[in-house]
Amino acid sequence: MTQFAAPRKSLGQNFLQDPNIINKIVAALSVGAEDVVLEIGPGRGALTERLLDLTKDLHLVEFDRDLVEYWQTRQESFSGLVVHGADILRFDLSQITQIIDAPLKIIGNLPYNISSPVLFHLMKYADDVDCQVVMLQKEVVQRMSASPGGKDYGRLSVMLQQRYDIEYLFTVPPGAFFPPPKVESAIARLTPLTKINHPVEDNIVFEKVVKQAFSQRRKTLRNTLKGILSADQIESLSINPTARAETLSVKDFVALANLAAKDV
Ligand code: SAM
Numbered sequence: 263m264t265q266f267a268a269p270r271k272s273l274g275q276n277f278l279q280d281p282n283i284i285n286k287i288v289a290a291l292s293v294g295a296e297d298v299v300l301e302i303g304p305g306r307g308a309l310t311e312r313l314l315d316l317t318k319d320l321h322l323v324e325f326d327r328d329l330v331e332y333w334q335t336r337q338e339s340f341s342g343l344v345v346h347g348a349d350i351l352r353f354d355l356s357q358i359t360q361i362i363d364a365p366l367k368i369i370g371n372l373p374y375n376i377s378s379p380v381l382f383h384l385m386k387y388a389d390d391v392d393c394q395v396v397m398l399q400k401e402v403v404q405r406m407s408a409s410p411g412g413k414d415y416g417r418l419s420v421m422l423q424q425r426y427d428i429e430y431l432f433t434v435p436p437g438a439f440f441p442p443p444k445v446e447s448a449i450a451r452l453t454p455l456t457k458i459n460h461p462v463e464d465n466i467v468f469e470k471v472v473k474q475a476f477s478q479r480r481k482t483l484r485n486t487l488k489g490i491l492s493a494d495q496i497e498s499l500s501i502n503p504t505a506r507a508e509t510l511s512v513k514d515f516v517a518l519a520n521l522a523a524k525d526v
Contacts, residue, residue, distance in 0.1 A: 266329075267328050270326060273325060274303075274373025274374050274376070275373075276371075278438060279440050280439075286432065287369070287371075287397065288309055288312045288316070288369070290395045291451075293313065293367060295317060297319070298320075298358070299313055299367045299368070299369060300355070300366055300368045301368075301369050302370030304322045304329070304333060305329060305371070306329070308371070309371065319342045319362075320343050321344045321358055322343070322344070322345050323346045323353050324346075327347065350370075350376075351379055356387065356390075364392070366392060368393075368395070371396075381406075381422065381452075385421075391454050393453050393454075397448070398448065399445050399446075401445075402418070402448075403430050407419070407430040412508070416479075416507075420512055421469070423512050424468070424512050426454055427453045427455060428450060428452050429450065430448060431448070431450065435447075459513070460516035460517075462519060464520075467519050470490070470519075470522075471491075471515060471519040475510070476507045479508060480506065482504045482506060483501070483507065491521060496518065499518065
């Protein structure tokens with residue numbers, strides 16, 4: 263039996279050990295034999311072992327050197343297993359998407375300390391992705407999938423929902439892991455929108471408008487967007503300048519950003 267080093271807290275290593283939950287997570291990706299799958303952070307293989315039964319083409323991105331070595335030894339018995347020893351935040355996914363015929367499926371029980379940066383990094387490749395199933399801290403999944411009007415709705419909701427259909431699938435208790443994390447976790451499925459309902463003209467301006475609007479949640483748009491758009495400009499889009507960011511839809515944010523982009 264393989265002897266693994268103790269879990270590394272700095273790498274967010276909480277390993278899944280509940281077989282029912284592992285099955286449910288993998289099932290949520292609907293992997294077929296012809297699919298190409300990328301797993302972020304395979305760790306000791308809770309999800310990976312199941313994935314190896316389902317696909318002939320599995321890429322792993324792992325940062326922990328000992329675990330990379332372990333997965334490299336497993337490559338001998340699986341010709342379609344490719345191990346990338348890398349930091350996912352610096353990993354260029356186009357090295358996979360450029361050489362495959364079908365859109366990529368992504369899965370990962372993500373290290374929670376870098377979950378938002380990972381989501382934003384993956385978004386750059388959304389055109390070439392079929393679907394991604396990720397486990398994150400429960401609060402983060404609530405924010406990703408939140409609707410306008412509530413306290414969970416914010417920058418993460420708007421930025422991700424402009425590009426993906428996001429489903430909150432189910433909650434995972436700390437006892438499903440070794441060692442158990444201090445927080446509850448949840449599974450999200452992100453499916454890139456094939457037809458983008460509200461296209462953004464300039465991503466940098468969009469990011470700026472959304473960030474600025476939510477910078478002080480209690481302030482009105484007229485105040486938070488000062489220097490980017492005037493109250494009259496906001497009103498010209500039939501958006502109330504005295505409204506707060508959390509009441510606006512993704513469509514409203516895109517309209518604001520596209521108007522601001524005209525002035526750039
Ligand atoms: N998939 C395994 C499971 O469910 O049991 C492990 C999940 S554990 C929460 C997170 C995994 O991501 C660990 O294997 C860790 O070493 C790896 N990891 C941490 N930071 C990473 C990074 N920047 N890039 C790639 N992998 C990373």
